[in-house]
Amino acid sequence: MSLVITVARVEDVTALIQSAASLFQEDGGQRDPFMDANWPTRNGLDYYLGMITSARSLALLARRDSTEGTVVGHLTGQMRAPNELRPNAVVAELVSMRVTEEQRGHGVGAKLVEHFFSWAKEQGANQATVSAYASNTDAVCFYQGRGFQPELIGLKIDLSSLDQQA
Numbered sequence: 651m652s653l654v655i656t657v658a659r660v661e662d663v664t665a666l667i668q669s670a671a672s673l674f675q676e677d678g679g680q681r682d683p684f685m686d687a688n689w690p691t692r693n694g695l696d697y698y699l700g701m702i703t704s705a706r707s708l709a710l711l712a713r714r715d716s717t718e719g720t721v722v723g724h725l726t727g728q729m730r731a732p733n734e735l736r737p738n739a740v741v742a743e744l745v746s747m748r749v750t751e752e753q754r755g756h757g758v759g760a761k762l763v764e765h766f767f768s769w770a771k772e773q774g775a776n777q778a779t780v781s782a783y784a785s786n787t788d789a790v791c792f793y794q795g796r797g798f799q800p801e802l803i804g805l806k807i808d809l810s811s812l813d814q815q816a
């Protein structure tokens with residue numbers, strides 16, 4: 651398969667939402683009992699149109715063979731607002747990405763991240779960040795292979811578990 655990475659256009663918003671919806675279903679929807687896995691299809695239109703049209707956001711689609719080919723993956727990113735606690739940091743956030751199951755392991759994800767890094771540098775970023783569920787070890791390995799290193803660890807407790815202990 652030849653692979654083409656395109657910047658999503660307004661007319662691509664449905665394809666972007668479909669890929670994001672599949673990510674919610676297989677990732678957050680499986681790992682977080684409070685996640686509304688149907689959010690992208692129900693309420694995501696304005697959000698994903700914003701990712702496409704904002705100068706400080708990035709929406710990429712990976713397509714098979716040509717700029718009009720079947721979508722096999724997506725990546726969204728955005729520049730973070732300045733943070734006065736870290737005045738010299740200019741941070742680009744990789745917000746979400748997914749590759750269709752049948753295309754995984756063929757370099758699609760790596761190409762998407764390469765494009766994200768180029769865009770981040772064009773935006774003047776000097777850091778890039780991404781979050782992943784700790785249980786998504788595949789994604790964590792993938793990101794580490796692209797040079798990301800763990801920094802903060804988020805910890806959570808389901809408070810109803812305290813009632814069960816009592």
Ligand SMILES: CC(C)(COP(=O)(O)OP(=O)(O)OC[C@H]1O[C@@H](n2cnc3c(N)ncnc32)[C@H](O)[C@@H]1OP(=O)(O)O)[C@@H](O)C(=O)NCCC(=O)NCCS
Nearest residue numbers: 747748749754755756757758759760782788789791792795
């Ligand atoms: C994570 C994901 C985007 C990777 O995309 P991909 O197209 O399969 O990745 P690539 O084929 O480009 O792999 C690039 C490198 O990462 C490595 N890699 C990919 N998946 C891996 C895994 N599960 N475990 C370890 N390494 C992995 C590959 O071996 C390859 O290594 P190399 O550069 O040394 O050759 C894809 O698996 C995916 O969509 N997963 C489900 C959705 C998801 O979890 N998204 C991230 C949410 S935070």
